[in-house]
Amino acid sequence: MTDQTKRTDVKAVLRAKALEGNAFSTWRFLTLNFVDTTFKEDSAVTDVEVDLTFSSGKVVPVKGYNLPQLSKELGLSTRTQKDSYDLVVVGGGPTGLSAALNAGTLFGWSTLVIEDRAPGGTASTAINRIENYLGFPDGIDSDALCFRWYQQIQHKPSQFEYLPYYRATALTAASQSDVDKTKDSHLIPKYTIKVERPHGEKDESPLEIVAGMVLIATGVSANTLDVKDLDTYLTKGAYLTALPSDATTVKKGDSVAVVGGGDTAAVAALMFAKQGAKVTMIIRGEFGHYQDMVNAHVDQIKEQKDHITVVEKSEVHYFDHDTEKLTKVYYGKARGKASDPRPEKKDCTELAVSALYALIGGKANTEWLKDQKDLKLLEKKVTGWPNQILGTVLTGPASGTAWPGPTNSKWISTGSITATSLVAVFAAGDTRDGTVRRISEAVGEGGATTIDMNGYVKTNHDKIIRQGKILELFYATDESE
Numbered sequence: 001m002t003d004q005t006k007r008t009d010v011k012a013v014l015r016a017k018a019l020e021g022n023a024f025s026t027w028r029f030l031t032l033n034f035v036d037t038t039f040k041e042d043s044a045v046t047d048v049e050v051d052l053t054f055s056s057g058k059v060v061p062v063k064g065y066n067l068p069q070l071s072k073e074l075g076l077s078t079r080t081q082k083d084s085y086d087l088v089v090v091g092g093g094p095t096g097l098s099a100a101l102n103a104g105t106l107f108g109w110s111t112l113v114i115e116d117r118a119p120g121g122t123a124s125t126a127i128n129r130i131e132n133y134l135g136f137p138d139g140i141d142s143d144a145l146c147f148r149w150y151q152q153i154q155h156k157p158s159q160f161e162y163l164p165y166y167r168a169t170a171l172t173a174a175s176q177s178d179v180d181k182t183k184d185s186h187l188i189p190k191y192t193i194k195v196e197r198p199h200g201e202k203d204e205s206p207l208e209i210v211a212g213m214v215l216i217a218t219g220v221s222a223n224t225l226d227v228k229d230l231d232t233y234l235t236k237g238a239y240l241t242a243l244p245s246d247a248t249t250v251k252k253g254d255s256v257a258v259v260g261g262g263d264t265a266a267v268a269a270l271m272f273a274k275q276g277a278k279v280t281m282i283i284r285g286e287f288g289h290y291q292d293m294v295n296a297h298v299d300q301i302k303e304q305k306d307h308i309t310v311v312e313k314s315e316v317h318y319f320d321h322d323t324e325k326l327t328k329v330y331y332g333k334a335r336g337k338a339s340d341p342r343p344e345k346k347d348c349t350e351l352a353v354s355a356l357y358a359l360i361g362g363k364a365n366t367e368w369l370k371d372q373k374d375l376k377l378l379e380k381k382v383t384g385w386p387n388q389i390l391g392t393v394l395t396g397p398a399s400g401t402a403w404p405g406p407t408n409s410k411w412i413s414t415g416s417i418t419a420t421s422l423v424a425v426f427a428a429g430d431t432r433d434g435t436v437r438r439i440s441e442a443v444g445e446g447g448a449t450t451i452d453m454n455g456y457v458k459t460n461h462d463k464i465i466r467q468g469k470i471l472e473l474f475y476a477t478d479e480s481e
């Protein structure tokens with residue numbers, strides 16, 4: 001049986017001069033939101049145009065680069081339904097969706113998920129087949145897995161709300177007027193979250209959402225490449241993520257540079273080689289380092305030596321400056337650290353490319369929390385754990401957590417794992433320091449954090465529930481207390 005990966009109620013035709021810039025971003029948006037999209041080259045189109053054809057026969061044109069309007073036409077919610085929520089989850093990857101599902105089904109809290117891209121988060125950009133998630137004996141492609149999560153959101157609208165294509169940009173303490181002017185949540189609002197369109201698009205006034213509890217589930221995003229003019233070429237030949245659908249943009253004989261020595265880079269290199277491209281993998285360290293790439297990928301890349309050239313101990317230092325689209329890169333000896341001088345261009349190797357994919361790990365999505373000085377983030381790698389990412393959120397004992405958890409409870413004897421240094425703010429999944437960054441852990445932590453939250457609600461019950469509101473409490477009659 002073929003896994004479903006697309007909505008059946010709508011298809012899109014996207015027209016532009018080339019699949020670059022705004023056209024590429026629109027195509028990615030439609031693809032990640034499960035819309036079957038066909039690209040048509042059209043030299044008469046100045047920017048980008050999309051025709052959405054619905055199963056009813058209705059055709060809706062969207063002219064110009066306008067993702068908020070596309071969201072609206074696709075029926076994705078554009079406003080929240082309540083004036084306040086018991087729980088606001090920031091991030092709609094597996095952690096956030098699992099937490100929201102548990103919050104709604106187990107505890108009945110009013111819950112909102114805010115997601116700035118598409119359901120599934122980073123998991124939706126996994127180009128490899130996902131082989132290590134329970135329940136799929138033959139593995140499952142990321143788009144098929146994320147489509148199932150999307151369907152679950154559609155099936156559970158009464159249990160949590162999902163606000164797509166909005167980004168949380170600040171977290172502040174709720175004011176007394178926020179408390180007074182809202183009524184919907186059971187919990188007294190504790191925080192206000194400012195929410196805007198992700199790329200500064202003009203919209204109705206930015207939203208402010210108030211919440212009794214907040215979950216930070218914002219994951220990590222792709223690291224950028226330290227090369228001058230990267231921004232000029234992003235989506236115009238230079239890319240920081242690769243999707244399976246990108247394979248169709250590469251033709252036989254194209255030259256593709258893949259930067260990175262991890263599994264993601266390996267899978268991308270193999271995918272483009274399969275399309276008949278000539279792939280150059282540019283790696284700062286040594287190829288096949290045991291911590292970076294699984295043995296199977298090392299072997300497959302070696303087998304593809306006629307199609308994949310591996311360049312070790314090197315990095316890309318310069319891009320071509322002559323054209324609007326990236327056509328050349330120059331790579332040379334890797335520097336020890338970013339502040340070391342680069343080799344001169346004349347000492348680098350010139351490589352003509354039709355595309356460059358930099359797939360070089362992630363950085364924590366926590367910049368939106370920078371004004372919360374009391375929220376403890378990882379500033380220095382302290383444990384020697386190679387997986388640590390600076391800027392991830394410290395939780396549990398490492399954060400001096402504001403709510404230590406019901407340590408006297410027979411249910412949770414180890415205290416709270418996901419509580420942060422801010423009262424009623426929790427963090428889980430990839431954006432929490434100490435995780436191994438796997439889908440199964442994200443889903444598990446999403447569920448586990450609601451147990452921590454329930455402990456917080458239970459131990460602070462009389463102080464945090466609005467007058468006149470009743471909230472069902474799970475484990476409310478814990479015998480050990």
Ligand SMILES: Cc1cc2nc3c(=O)[nH]c(=O)nc-3n(C[C@H](O)[C@H](O)[C@H](O)COP(=O)(O)OP(=O)(O)OC[C@H]3O[C@@H](n4cnc5c(N)ncnc54)[C@H](O)[C@@H]3O)c2cc1C
Pocket residue numbers: 090091092093094095096114115116117118120121122123124125126127128129130131132133166167168169217218219220264365368428429430431436437438439440442
């Ligand atoms: C290429 C690749 C392949 C992978 N393959 C596998 C695999 O085979 N098996 C496996 O187990 N794991 C795999 N992983 C890891 C797995 O995808 C992650 O561990 C998992 O997705 C983490 O889930 P999360 O919900 O914590 O974070 P994410 O999935 O990163 O979700 C966080 C979401 O929050 C959004 N966000 C960020 N900031 C904001 C904000 N301010 N406001 C609103 N939204 C925001 C992000 O856009 C994102 O959608 C892979 C990862 C990558 C990159």
